[in-house]
Amino acid sequence: MLGENHALVYEFxxxxxxxxxxxxxxxxxxxxxxxxHELDNKIRALELTKVPTADEHFLALKLERLNLxxxxxxxxxxxxI
Known part of the structure; x- marks a missing residue:
């Protein structure tokens, strides 16, 4: 979903x-x-404002967020434990 908040407290x-x-x-x-959180805010801002960005750049941000x-x-x- 576009613009969804993926803050750690919501994810976990x-x-x-x-x-x-x-x-x-x-x-x-x-x-x-x-x-x-910096990446999540950046990704959400890009989704909500629909700022033109290269797909490769956008996917790289999302992949970095996922790895983190x-x-x-x-x-x-x-x-x-």
């Missing part, structure tokens, strides 16, 4: 406490989460 509602904890206590997680989401999820699962 069962891990809200771990997300908050890791953002404060794990600098690697915090850096990746910050980049993830996978890495962040691994942190969340590991922290929950």
């Amino acid at each position: 509602p069962d891990f809200v406490d771990q997300i908050k904890h890791l953002k404060v206590n794990n600098s690697a997680f915090a850096t990746m989460a910050s980049r993830y 989401k996978d890495k962040l999820y691994q942190y969340l699962v590991h922290d929950a």
Whole structure:
């Protein structure tokens, strides 16, 4: 869906406490989460404003966001154990 918010708290509602904890206590997680949110905001803005952009660029942004989401999820699962 265009313009959908993919914030980590929406993507992983069962891990809200771990997300908050890791953002404060794990600098690697915090850096990746910050980049993830930056990408999500950029992608959403491109979708909503319909700013012309090359498909390759748009797909690269979405792929980077997806890869970060996978890495962040691994942190969340590991922290929950």
